[in-house]
Amino acid sequence: MRIASTLTISFRALRRNILRSSLTALGIIIGVGAVIAMVSIGNGAKAQVEAQIASLGQNIITVFPGTATTGGLRGGWGSASSLTPEDAMAILNEIPGVVAVSPELRDRAQVQASGLNWNTQILGEGLDYLSIRTWPLRDGNMFGEHDLRSFAKVAVIGKTVADQLFPNDDPVGKDIRIRNIPFRVLGVLEPKGFNFFGQDQDDAVIIPYTSHLRRVTRRTNLNSILIQAVSPEMMPAIQEQVTDLLQQRRQGREPDFTVRNQIELAEAATATTKTMTMLLGAIAGVSLIVGGIGIMNIMLVSVTERTREIGIRLAVGAHGREIMLQFLTEAIVLSALGGTLGILLGIGSAQLMAHFNGWATLISTDAIIIAFAFSAAVGVFFGFYPARKAAQLDPIDALRYE
């Protein structure tokens, strides 16, 4: 078979009919472009959700107190006053794979500063809280070991609190009053935004958990213990060990705590976006198939329209295979060309959407490769039937065709 000649022939034929060629390619351009744009949008959304989950903190296991029953009233999860700072220390010291632990207390209180006041969440936390939550400081510092031991009256505040209490000033170094106790602001956190449940995460004041226990809530027990595992794979094992350790520390009493992790949440969220990406991809895939059928349609019409041409070619010595290869090459060239332009169109429109709608888009090389391979496959698949039809024509009939 004379492949080089056949390529020349195909290119000549495509060039001869520039309008028909470009209209055919347009179907594939739009199909491939749509696949890439849609998958990019889907991937962008997925990445955003994943980033949000990561912003909750990575590989976090949380221990909540169990239920307490007082006079026949069952209190529900968290009602027992059973978790202590010692439990937290034991977890950090005795379980391998635990990188950080933060004993946690939560309360709401009115906070005042320079004539303004604001009701906000007062969190009592350990030193590693910010690293567990992957929450960087914008200004100032986190409290230290010494502050923890001395029940220091120091705080790190979220952006919302800073905006509400210090609209015009830099809060670092100033005092805020929590239940009339003055706390020195050591630092202001980077904004973290709303969490999945619609809570403003920046609307919080963070103080050492020791100070919280002694000066704010005046209790001895914790609301929860945050545990950071070294890797997601370790989480089930650590969860089990934490349960065992706490159970052991309770010396045979009924378990009064519960251990949770956020993997389920993360999985549910990513599964949702994955479904969305697949849905978008499927819609785009349909348009790709429609584009392919367009190619087949044009190729079929062109086989009929060019019956005489095929007859001439056969008469002057073309083999059936060469006629087939010519039509197949035409189809493949069209779809490869359309695929390339479609990739550009897809990337372009994804970026336009990112720019004007503020949608997060993530252009994935996978999508590009798959879309391109698919468009080439569409060319072969939908070009094959017309090409075979052309190859099987009888030269005498083809020449006589009007």
Place this chain on the structure above:
Amino acid sequence: MSAVVQLQDIHKTYDSGEVKVHAVRGISLEIHRGEFIAIMGASGSGKSTLMNLIGCLDRPTRGSYLLDGIDVSALARDELADIRNQKLGFVFQGFNLLSRTTALENVELPMLYGPRRVSGREMRERALSCLEIVGLANRADHFPSQLSGGQQQRVAIARALANRPSVLLADEPTGNLDSKTSVEVMGVFQRLNDEGMTIIMVTHELDIARYCRRNLIVRDGRVVRDEPVADRLVSAVEMQKLIAAEASAKLTEAI
């Protein structure tokens, strides 16, 4: 003298459903190198079928066919295509040029399907020299739609010559042309024949057949007459007559 085309008791039967059409019923024929032969017959006489058989576009049901010493009666489809490409040149009634393709590229077509790869430059040179033979080298870049019927047929002849065939086959080459252009095209054939080209032509026009050297009449799938042309027409002479006639017609009009 060696026969270029040697048909031995050729039969062709078409099996169209219930009815069997016996289009060619035992034709034996020898055509020698340098002959210029017209195959004539009414429609349905089997002359087109005979032409298709000689042109290797179709295979005989029975009988043997030696083309240039090669038995082509039992060759496969692709082998026949190669024979057509190498040994035969086709000229059709409807010109059958590729539209939107320059005269030059049309002439290059058979070379693209040749057994060996011809470089673009060689292809161009060979195509140009073929166009020169038919006097159209200056129209190489024209599209068929920009050429007159006679010119298109000459491009088609140039294409038929592209692979230096042993036999030129012309199927009603003047069927779509007026009388003057017909004479012009026959002139091209006569010149090629004078240079040694074997030409086989199908026609139903008696006067066109008189430009050939030998006439073959086919009826009901059999050769009923096979004779040399006695009073052969020469295209140059006929052209002079036509021009004179035209001039006198104008003269008559002028007076």
